[in-house]
């Protein structure tokens with residue numbers, strides 16, 4: 001199964017630490033939206049996970065934008 005974790009993490013990189021552990025356990029690829037905005041063919045993945053720190057009582061707007069396409 002091909003898996004991907006898309007996340008936004010910048011402050012303490014806490015979300016990134018969790019994303020990396022999950023990716024390691026599930027053999028998933030990871031993308032930090034803070035560092036890249038490359039186009040990804042989401043249809044090529046069987047499982048996609050999302051992550052973000054909480055910033056001002058919300059997940060990152062950058063993550064929402066990426067999900068909405």
Ligand SMILES: Cc1cc2nc3c(=O)[nH]c(=O)nc-3n(C[C@H](O)[C@H](O)[C@H](O)COP(=O)(O)O)c2cc1C
Nearest residue numbers: 009010011012013014015016053054055056057058
């Ligand atoms: C600008 C800013 C706003 C934050 N707002 C909240 C918040 O509203 N509620 C909360 O529980 N934590 C808040 N936090 C704490 C972050 O969610 C926490 O530090 C988290 O680990 C950040 O994720 P990251 O290290 O992956 O960027 C805020 C942190 C920052 C820097």
